[in-house]
Amino acid sequence: MASRQHAGMNFAMTLRTHPWLAAASLLALLLVIVLNGFGLVRPLPGSGSLMRWHDARHDWLLVADDQANQLTVYDATSGRPVRRFGAGDVGDVATLMQRDGRLFVVGDDGKRNELELPQLKTVASSTP
Numbered sequence: 001m002a003s004r005q006h007a008g009m010n011f012a013m014t015l016r017t018h019p020w021l022a023a024a025s026l027l028a029l030l031l032v033i034v035l036n037g038f039g040l041v042r043p044l045p046g047s048g049s050l051m052r053w054h055d056a057r058h059d060w061l062l063v064a065d066d067q068a069n070q071l072t073v074y075d076a077t078s079g080r081p082v083r084r085f086g087a088g089d090v091g092d093v094a095t096l097m098q099r100d101g102r103l104f105v106v107g108d109d110g111k112r113n114e115l116e117l118p119q120l121k122t123v124a125s126s127t128p
Contacts, residue, residue, distance in 0.1 A: 049063065049064040049065070049066065049095050049096060050062070050063055050064075050096075051096045051098060051103070052076060053098075053103065053117055054076070055117075055118060057118070058117075058118050059075065059076040059077055060073050060074065060075065060076055060082060060117075060118075061073070061074040061075075061076045062074075062096055062103070064093050064094065064095050064096045064105065065093065066093065066094045066095070066108070069086065069087045069092065069093050070084060070085060070086050070087070070093055071084070071085040071089075071090055071093050071096075071105055071115075072084045072085075073085075073120065083120055085105075085120075089122065090105045090113050090115060090122055091105060091107055091111060091113040091122075091125060092107025092108055092109060092111060093105055093107065094106055094107050094108045097112070102114055103115045103117055111125060111126070112125065112126050113125040
């Protein structure tokens with residue numbers, strides 16, 4: 001028990017003699033958190049800017065273009081564009097995410113807009 005108290009006293013003495021050490025430690029911790037993106041909205045695994053969707057009558061390739069802020073749906077067999085959506089149609093476009101058979105268009109701010117397939121209609125939106 002005496003060694004534990006002694007260890008605590010050494011730590012307290014170190015902080016008294018080097019007050020900048022606590023601030024530097026907190027700054028290093030903050031840097032690790034920021035560089036790892038802790039708490040930031042990021043696309044989930046299984047998401048991406050290119051996604052294939054098909055059923056009995058359709059075979060589509062959906063492409064999210066973050067630079068142009070648009071979603072383009074192509075016929076996967078012929079390569080011809082089927083439909084193009086801008087930000088006014090499906091919100092901000094950064095990436096695509098598919099979960100439980102549902103397709104979401106995810107914006108840079110993390111807002112998700114659900115796109116109903118094969119109707120290609122926005123049915124719901126949510127914020128992070």
